Amino acid sequence: MLQGTGSDVGKSVLVAGLCRALANRGLAVRPFKPQNMSNNAAVTADGGEIGRAQATQAIAARTAPTTDMNPVLLKPQGDRSSQLVVHGKVRGILRASRWREGRAGLMDDVLASYRRLRAQADIVVVEGAGSPAEINLRAADIANMGFARAAGVPVILIGDIDRGGVIASLVGTRAVIDPADAAMIHGFLVNKFRGDPALFDDGYRAIEARSGWRGYGVIPWLPEAARLPSEDAVILERRPGHGRQDGQVVIACPITPRIANFDDLDPLRLDPGVTLVMVPPGEPIPDADMIILAGSKATIPDLAFLRGQGWDIDIHAHRRRGRPVLGLCGGYQMLGRSIADPDGLEGPAGIAPGLGLLDVATILSPAKTLERVAGTAIGARFDGYEIHIGETTGPDTVRALTTRDDGRRDGAVSPDGLVSGSYVHGLLGLADQRRAWLSRLGVGAVGADHGASIDAALDAIAETLERHLDIDALIAVSKLAGSDAAGNGERD
Template sequence: MRGALLVAGTTSDAGKSVITAGLCRWLARRGVRVAPFKAQNMSLNSFVTADGAEIGRAQAMQAAAAGIEPSADMNPILLKPGSDRRSQVVVLGKPLADVDAVGYGAYRDRLRAIALESLGRLRAEYDVVVCEGAGSPAEINLRAGDIANMGLARAAGLPVLVVGDIDRGGVFASLFGTLALLSAEDQALVAGFVINKFRGAPELLEPGLDMLRSLTGRPVLGVLPWADVPGMDVEDSLGLADPVALAPYGGQTLRVAVVRLPRVSNFTDVDALASEPGVVVRYVTSPGELDDADLAVLPGSRATVSDLAWLRGRGLDLAIAERAKAGRPVLGVCGGYQMLARTIRDEVESGAGLVEGLGLLPADVEFAREKTLARPEGVAYGRPVAAYEIHHGLVTRDPGAEPFLDGCREGSVWGTTWHGAFENDGFRRAFLREVAALAGRDFTPAPDVSFRALREARLDALADLVERHLDTAAILRLAESGPPPGLPFVPPGAPA
């Protein structure tokens, strides 16, 4: 077969990413050559492909679901917010410019052409391309320049499924309202609905489903039940929640506190820590929440200097310094590592010039205009480590500093720019053993937990949900043949 479809949503975090991943895994299990695609993604959670391109981490997860290597074509445009008004525009994996909303308009036609070319290449190579929308297709203030939702669907002739999250409430209003706000030309491509995260008795939902079908002339192609499938890479901090801890494995619990920075990036680094039985990971924003933590983590940041100022404004800098002085474990990753250094010279990201760091590691930082994008490999604790790097800040450690991956260590404080390092099972267990020893905890990591195997099992669980609860035959017909002709136009206010 040959085909494509677009999975849109009534809101951000409605479930587009995980349903796209579930469809990719379900199709791959059937022997279909399938690829994910998201024309434009706004996310601080990114990944580096084998050839050094930066894409959204969700698309890398979806590629894993499809059983293929991720590529820049799967997410040709990535927007990385550095403030409330400006974002870095990454095109085909490389930074293009830092712009505000007005400045972005100057690039729109060029970016639309690039996105369509990427989709065309994927459609030529794969049997099916499952596209994911961005935000909501009913953001009517942005429709004229849209390249990720109905603008993409219209340009590529894609049938559209609209996903609504019933757990948020108001799902029928949001599904109907999304459709009613679209033009007749856009509505003609909306071929059905999917309701996500349903809890309760299915028969209670049926009257609403019947009325939605009657009002819109479109089928509900499935109701996915609420299911905890942890470890699926969310796109932004809207979907950020404490990772689900597995049952304890002997000994005591090891407690990890991750500082939730305003511009936190690549927060999925800690998912692998939470995959260890007995490790409890939580996000914190105040000094008191660090008190009982065995390990405090400063994660990545898209705005290192600004987030460092936020840290100081909350008194978290003093709490972290006290931990280090007492020999209690602290870890900084990428932007968090930069904060732990003595000085940060930034004329690129913030333009702040020379800024004093926390001074807990014997290193200094200088921001470069060219972004480092790499897939490094190394050894730590005698175990192999494969990871990825995404940063402008270049850290220079003192010649005599104790190395840690590409970074350094001073007593109970570690710093590295490597993302994804804890997905390496042997290294993760060795690191946690040392953290536990320094924290005085009776904790021993389980000897046989494979993060890769856990992620594969979670992707299979998503595919199982798709197979059991969606009308997969109808979805395949839509992907291959497009939306059926003659779908009715639904004007705003039609229910009244």
């Protein structure tokens, strides 16, 4: 199990890279994250949803993603509540006031999934969440040491040297956690090192001496990690928009508080013909060739936020200039005349006016659509998935944006063709589909299929880990899982 001294130390990327490295060695590998909190989700072949990072890790392990790989998924829909997804299906709403009680009853679900994966694989690589040093959350923990001790899984602790204070964060974790928890930790990794690793030799030895744990390697900065889908919207705060480059078009997407599945835009971010501008709150939508409204975990509140920022004025002005707008999932719902929430799923029951750019209306309902889909849109193939609540109907759906392979149609297009919407996530992943959209904006060159880009990044990360980690030693540690895993990594 890889745990971290904090959030965003690189756990998801290292689990993915390690899964690929182990799979390359011919081992049957399964990724696992007991509990995830993310609005970036993926649909599995068994008709459930899991965190996007675990779906990427399954790709790394060269296996199909299943709901067992992320048995508990929390999808924030307000500052004090999250939708609770267990084994891929919605179980209810978990509120902050009932946080500990709500999580404590989920350990059996977590362990059941882990045991099923373990029966399928030579190695299960487990990702923690946050940090075990958050001792205020330890009593009801199912994501870090609570799981590790219940399942008997040995732990490797990751420190992030790029943010500074890595010695203190690793040694300090040892100092604050329960001794029985500390005994589960067999060693540490130092991640995101820039420059000559030899410069950190003294620091590395100091961590070993002060913690009693052995080191398993110093991992350099992995530029390929930027090509992998992100699970946390925090990353958007560190992706400022850049000015238009020669030969590029500008595509803008406003960042709403509950933006979801924004990895739909990753193929554009990585495309050489595109400057993707993620517009933060407080800034106007810039002069752009195209605007995309991404998905949302709470469409009506995000639509109110969008209006509060004045972005609705920017979007209408953009449309009047004859430039295209595309809405995906929640963004599609926003483009219509209205969004009705009769059951109060996103807040008080009622009807909210939409942006009125498509002649459609949406009614939200408790039933959630979870489905892999493939077909054609604007004359090119797509391969994606649906994950949404609600149904959208109206005159503009006669001009459906997508036609699935089974003949069903989805989405809507305005009479002049400038405004489009669809429930399909991953719509822009295939190069031919992206080329069809960008050709309308005057862009010729288009990058590769997004899946191929992810696969190449995983191979590059795995190759780097083979050079900088003692993977043979990690495999030896993994064999302790299910036994008395405590204490075996301490120095004499």
